[in-house]
Amino acid sequence: EVQLLESGGGLVQPGGSLRLSCAASGFTFSSYAMNWVRQAPGKGLEWISSISGNGGTINYADSVKGRFTISRDNSKNTVYLQMNSVRVDDTAIYYCAKAESTVTTRTGLDSWGQGTLATVSS
């Protein structure tokens, strides 16, 4: 059974940093691209970043480019999101999600964690 478990959320002041982790199990982690998607309270879904299975291809949404960094450690089956220079509007539940296919990233996200809440406030 695929399991994704996020951690690292919490309260941080504007301008501060936070590192989110997502521990994966139940599948060959290094074969799948991983994504981070966030959801502000009461709002819709926002895709923010993805990383390929070997870590060689990375993409970001404009809203986080230059501030957030995605990475992965395939020896630990874990994907990370380093959040720097955070702003109040970064407050959201952050989900990690697994690509549906090993062959393409164009078939959606078929497994999601339960999410971790990051709150940016002074």
Added chain:
Amino acid sequence: DIQLTQSPSFLSASVGDRVTFTCRASQGISSYLAWYQQKPGKAPNLLIYTASTLQSGVPSRFSGSGSGTEFTLTISSLQPEDFATYYCQQLNSYPRTFGQGTKVEI
């Protein structure tokens, strides 16, 4: 960036109804569209990918169609567990944008 516009934003329906909602892309995305269902307090769940392929384990009352810029998700007979918010996501290019959602209410 590609914008996705879902309509309607809210839909009131009854158990047994056939419901259809739409996702329009600001530019062509071939068939690279996915649909998700999200219930309150839960993570999204993949229903359909590549516009019309039903994800394993998803009931057959869900179906998707479309290509290019216009896509639809249909629930043939609404069940109590289907009252949720539905999102489309384009996977043609980065950033992988989502629509704003359609909330299906009783």
